[in-house]
Amino acid sequence: MLLGKKKEKDVEIPSASLSDIVFLLLIFFLVTTSIDTEKGLDLVLPPPGDTEVKIPKENLANMLVNAQGQVLLDGEIIEINEISRIVREKIQANPNLVISLKTDKETRYEDYVHVLDQLKEAEAKKISIAEPDED
Amino acid sequence: MKFGKKSKVNVAIPTTSMPDIIFMLLIFFMVATVFKQYSGLKVSLPDAVKIQKIAGSKRHVVTIWVDRNNQVVCDDINVKKMSDLRQVVYQKMVADPQIKIALKIDKDVDMGIVNDVHQELRKASALNVYYFAIPGGEL
Numbered sequence: 659m660l661l662g663k664k665k666e667k668d669v670e671i672p673s674a675s676l677s678d679i680v681f682l683l684l685i686f687f688l689v690t691t692s693i694d695t696e697k698g699l700d701l702v703l704p705p706p707g708d709t710e711v712k713i714p715k716e717n718l719a720n721m722l723v724n725a726q727g728q729v730l731l732d733g734e735i736i737e738i739n740e741i742s743r744i745v746r747e748k749i750q751a752n753p754n755l756v757i758s759l760k761t762d763k764e765t766r767y768e769d770y771v772h773v774l775d776q777l778k779e780a781e782a783k784k785i786s787i788a789e790p791d792e793d
Numbered sequence: 794m795k796f797g798k799k800s801k802v803n804v805a806i807p808t809t810s811m812p813d814i815i816f817m818l819l820i821f822f823m824v825a826t827v828f829k830q831y832s833g834l835k836v837s838l839p840d841a842v843k844i845q846k847i848a849g850s851k852r853h854v855v856t857i858w859v860d861r862n863n864q865v866v867c868d869d870i871n872v873k874k875m876s877d878l879r880q881v882v883y884q885k886m887v888a889d890p891q892i893k894i895a896l897k898i899d900k901d902v903d904m905g906i907v908n909d910v911h912q913e914l915r916k917a918s919a920l921n922v923y924y925f926a927i928p929g930g931e932l
Contacts, residue, residue: 687822697846697847698847699845701923702921703914771840771841772839772841778843
């Protein structure tokens with residue numbers, strides 16, 4: 659009696675179609691992948707709760723944006739594309755300057771983003787988002 | 794004179810390494826793919842210059858859309874009342890504490906709505922926000 663008689667059969671997995679399968683998978687992932695090129699302006703919101711931080715008056719720059727997209731910085735009307743230059747000068751004069759950005763309820767979001775963009779351009783690190791006044 | 798004399802050079806492109814190249818591409822796309830894309834709302838984003846990519850992986854990003862009809866959608870949840878946004882974001886925050894908020898807001902939306910979204914996010918302790926914008930504009 660012969661035990662463990664081995665059959666001499668070819669048991670290789672056919673690999674000729676492997677590249678076709680991989681090609682199909684590749685096409686599937688190519689189609690489903692969406693490589694995000696979208697980017698945004700980052701901002702850190704203040705923590706919850708009404709914690710009022712006292713900022714000395716000389717370290718605070720009030721910036722108001724109204725519904726027409728006009729900008730008021732410390733009582734002076736300025737153009738949006740002037741903000742970065744003026745704020746940069748102010749920060750150079752006082753590195754502890756905090757910019758308090760206040761908007762109207764009807765200010766367009768686009769104007770707000772433009773103002774924020776200008777502040778980023780001026781390398782303003784301390785930006786505070788003030789809540790709009792309740793009517 | 795003989796024109797069109799053809800040189801008998803073998804010009805076959807070697808294809809033996811093609812499966813390897815395809816394998817490499819496949820692995821790249823498999824790693825880069827994130828299967829969590831919500832269609833969201835149709836918004837036209839504002840333009841900005843100083844924009845940057847969200848730090849870290851896309852897996853930790855929660856997207857909030859606000860369109861020009863003041864409709865608010867957070868990932869796949871349609872937020873009907875603004876005060877519900879807090880709960881939605883808070884639950885995502887509990888599941889993954891390192892989430893960042895991507896705000897895709899239409900450029901014609903009023904700041905009143907945006908401020909409401911800010912307040913809700915603050916109450917949910919989601920403080921890292923990105924205002925999505927398309928590159929462009931002038932300074």
